[in-house]
Amino acid sequence: MSLLELDDITKSFGAIHALQGVSLSIRPGEALGLMGDNGAGKSTLMRIIAGNFRPTSGAIRIEGREVHFHKPIDARNSGIEIVYQDLGLCDNLSAAANVFLGRELKKSFGPIRYLDYKTMYQRSGEIFAELKSETRPRDLVRQMSGGQRQAVAIARTRLSDPKLVLMDEPTAAISVRQVAEVLTLIRRLKDTGHAVILVSHRMPDVFDVCDRVAVLRRGTKVADKRISETTPEEVTGLITGAIGAA
Amino acid sequence: MSDMTNQDGRVRPGQGPLGHAEIDESITSRTETSGWQAIVRTQPFWVLMAILVIGLVMTFVSDVFLTERNLFNTTRNFAFFGIMALGMSAVICTAGIDLSVGSLMGLAGVVTGLVMQAGYGIVPGFLACMGVCVLVGLINGVLIAYLRMAPFVVTLGMLAMARSVSMVISNNKMIYDFGPDTELYLWLGGESVLGIPNPVWVLIILTAVFGWVWRYSTWGRWVIAIGGNAKAARLAGIPVERILVSVYVLSAVTAGLAAFLLVGWFGSVTNALGTGYELNVIAATVIGGANLMGGVVYALGAPIGAALMELIRNSLLLAGIDALWQQFFVGLFLIIAVLLEQIRNRGKSD
Ligand SMILES: Nc1ncnc2c1ncn2[C@@H]1O[C@H](COP(=O)(O)OP(=O)(O)OP(=O)(O)O)[C@@H](O)[C@H]1O
Ligand SMILES: [Mg+2]
Numbered sequence: 001m002s003l004l005e006l007d008d009i010t011k012s013f014g015a016i017h018a019l020q021g022v023s024l025s026i027r028p029g030e031a032l033g034l035m036g037d038n039g040a041g042k043s044t045l046m047r048i049i050a051g052n053f054r055p056t057s058g059a060i061r062i063e064g065r066e067v068h069f070h071k072p073i074d075a076r077n078s079g080i081e082i083v084y085q086d087l088g089l090c091d092n093l094s095a096a097a098n099v100f101l102g103r104e105l106k107k108s109f110g111p112i113r114y115l116d117y118k119t120m121y122q123r124s125g126e127i128f129a130e131l132k133s134e135t136r137p138r139d140l141v142r143q144m145s146g147g148q149r150q151a152v153a154i155a156r157t158r159l160s161d162p163k164l165v166l167m168d169e170p171t172a173a174i175s176v177r178q179v180a181e182v183l184t185l186i187r188r189l190k191d192t193g194h195a196v197i198l199v200s201h202r203m204p205d206v207f208d209v210c211d212r213v214a215v216l217r218r219g220t221k222v223a224d225k226r227i228s229e230t231t232p233e234e235v236t237g238l239i240t241g242a243i244g245a246a
Numbered sequence: 247m248s249d250m251t252n253q254d255g256r257v258r259p260g261q262g263p264l265g266h267a268e269i270d271e272s273i274t275s276r277t278e279t280s281g282w283q284a285i286v287r288t289q290p291f292w293v294l295m296a297i298l299v300i301g302l303v304m305t306f307v308s309d310v311f312l313t314e315r316n317l318f319n320t321t322r323n324f325a326f327f328g329i330m331a332l333g334m335s336a337v338i339c340t341a342g343i344d345l346s347v348g349s350l351m352g353l354a355g356v357v358t359g360l361v362m363q364a365g366y367g368i369v370p371g372f373l374a375c376m377g378v379c380v381l382v383g384l385i386n387g388v389l390i391a392y393l394r395m396a397p398f399v400v401t402l403g404m405l406a407m408a409r410s411v412s413m414v415i416s417n418n419k420m421i422y423d424f425g426p427d428t429e430l431y432l433w434l435g436g437e438s439v440l441g442i443p444n445p446v447w448v449l450i451i452l453t454a455v456f457g458w459v460w461r462y463s464t465w466g467r468w469v470i471a472i473g474g475n476a477k478a479a480r481l482a483g484i485p486v487e488r489i490l491v492s493v494y495v496l497s498a499v500t501a502g503l504a505a506f507l508l509v510g511w512f513g514s515v516t517n518a519l520g521t522g523y524e525l526n527v528i529a530a531t532v533i534g535g536a537n538l539m540g541g542v543v544y545a546l547g548a549p550i551g552a553a554l555m556e557l558i559r560n561s562l563l564l565a566g567i568d569a570l571w572q573q574f575f576v577g578l579f580l581i582i583a584v585l586l587e588q589i590r591n592r593g594k595s596d
Contacts, residue, residue: 071483072481072483088478088481089475090470090479090541091475092470092473092475092541093467097467097471101478102468102483102484106464114458114462115461115462115464115467
C-alpha cells in the first residue's frame with residue numbers, strides 16, 4: 001500500500017495556479033525525486049504535504065486514510081517531517097535550541113518544569129555526529145555556514161521517527177562534501193524504511209539516491225518514471241519542455 | 247556555484263571575498279563563548295560599567311551621593327521603572343512595543359484607589375488593579391496577534407483610551423483615602439525590609455524570576471524564538487499568537503504592579519499617574535540591551551537600564567545642574583546605547 005497518496009491536488013493563489021491536478025504516490029522506503037523549473041510548484045506541493053497550505057481541491061491519503069492538515073503540527077503527528085527550502089531557523093538561538101524548537105525537552109523539579117539543556121545538547125550533538133556534520137550544538141545559528149545551517153534543519157527531522165521526510169533543496173548552497181553527506185543520510189533513511197521526497201535542481205543527486213523521479217512543469221506533473229527507465233537527458237528535456245510529457 | 251578545494255584537501259563552497267584560510271580561522275574561532283567572556287559581550291555589562299564609573303565620579307563631586315538616604319531613594323525610584331522594563335523587555339523581544347504602559351499606570355492606580363477608598367481592603371484593591379491590567383493587555387495582544395495590527399498603533403490608541411478612562415472614573419479628583427488598609431498599603435509602597443525598600447525587593451525577586459524564565463522556561467524560549475524568526479517559530483509548531491498575547495498581558499501586569507507600589511509610596515493617586523513613563527521605560531529597556539528588531543532579551547538589562555537613568559537624574563540633581571536637563575541626558579544615553587549596539591552588530595556580520 002502507498003504510504004502517501006496525492007489525488008488530483010490543485011492549489012491557486014488568487015489568479016496564480018501553482019498546482020493543477022497533481023497526483024502522486026510514494027511507498028515506504030522509496031525515494032522520489034521531484035524536479036522542475038523555478039516556479040514549477042515543487043515547494044508548494046511540499047508545503048501542502050507538510051500542512052502549511054491547504055490544497056484548493058484534491059485529497060491527501062496516508063496509508064489509505066484521507067487526512068486534512070490544518071497546521072504543520074498535524075502533518076508531523078502523521079509522521080511527516082520537512083526541511084524547508086529557506087530552512088526556517090532562528091538565527092538568535094543555538095543549534096540545539098533550533099533542533100528542539102517547539103518540542104523542547106524538559107526536566108521536572110517538583111511541580112516546576114525547566115529546559116533540559118544537557119540532554120538537548122547531548123542529543124543534538126549525537127545527531128550532528130550521525131550526519132557527520134561539524135556543527136556544534138551550542139553555536140549560534142547566526143554564525144553558521146550554509147552547510148551547518150542545513151545540518152541543523154535536517155537534524156530537526158531526526159528527532160522523531162517519521163514515515164516520510166520531505167526535503168526541499170537540501171543540497172542547494174552547501175559544499176560537495178556536505179552534499180555527499182546529505183545523500184548518505186537520504187540512503188540511510190531509505191534503508192530504515194523511511195520514504196523521502198527530494199526536491200532538487202541537481203540531476204546527479206536525484207539519479208544517485210532516488211528510485212523514481214517526477215517532473216512538474218507549470219503546476220502539472222508531466223512525468224513520473226523509475227530512475228532505471230530514464231536518463232538525465234530525458235529529464236532535462238521534460239523540465240524545460242523540450243519533451244512534452246513521458 | 248563553483249566549489250574549490252583548499253590545502254587540506256577538503257572542499258568548501260567559494261564564498262566571495264573571504265579566502266579559505268580566513269574562513270577556516272573564523273569557523274574555529276567560533277568556539278562557544280561561555281561564562282565571563284559571554285557576559286563581557288553583553289550590553290548590560292557595559293551599562294553596568296558606565297553606572298560604576300558615574301557612581302565613582304559622583305562620590306567625588308558630591309558627599310551626599312553615597313549617603314544611605316540618597317542610595318535608598320535612588321534605588322526605590324528606579325525600582326518602578328525596572329519592574330515595568332522587565333515586562334517591556336518581553337514585548338520588545340518579540341519586535342513589538344507597548345506605548346500604553348504609562349497611561350495604564352494611571353488607570354490601574356485610580357482603580358486601586360477607588361476600590362480601596364470604597365472600603366474593600368487591599369486584596370480586592372490589588373486584584374482589581376491586576377484585573378484591569380490583564381484586560382488591557384488582552385485587548386492589546388489580541389489586536390496585535392490575531393488582527394495583525396501594528397503594535398505601535400494599537401498601544402498608542404490604548405495610551406489615549408486608558409488615560410481618558412482613568413480621568414472619567416476618577417472624576418478628575420485625587421484619591422488619598424485608602425480605607426481600612428491604608429496603613430498596610432503605605433507600608434508596602436513606602437517602607438523597607440532589611441533596609442531595602444519594598445519596591446526594590448519586588449524588582450529583585452522579579453528580575454531573578456525573569457532570569458530563570460528567559461533561560462529555563464519553554465515560554466521564554468518561545469518568546470525569544472518568535473523575536474528571532476516568527477515564521478520559523480510558527481512552522482516549528484509554536485503557538486505564536488497566544489505567546490504574543492501573553493507578552494502584552496505581561497507588560498500590562500508589570501505596569502499595574504509598578505502603579506500599585508507607586509501609589510502606596512505616594513499615599514495618593516491622581517489620573518495623571520505615570521504620564522510620560524512609557525518613554526522612560528522603553529529607554530531603560532533599550533539601554534539595558536533590548537533590540538527593537540527583536541530576538542534579544544536580558545533579565546538584568548531592565549534594572550540596569552532603569553538604574554542608569556535614575557543615576558543620571560540623581561547625579562544632575564546633586565551636581566547642581568538644572569533638572570530640566572534630565573530628559574536631555576536620558577535621550578543622549580538612549581541614542582548612544584543604540585549606536586553602540588549597531589556598531590557591534592556591524593562588526594559581527596560579514
Ligand atoms: N504564498 C504564495 N502566494 C502567492 N503565490 C505563491 C505563493 N507561494 C508560491 N507561489 C507561486 O506559486 C508558483 C510555484 O511556486 P513554488 O515556490 O512552488 O515553485 P518551486 O518549484 O519551488 O520553485 P523554485 O525552484 O524556485 O524553488 C510560483 O508562481 C509562485 O510565485
Ligand atoms: Mg521551491
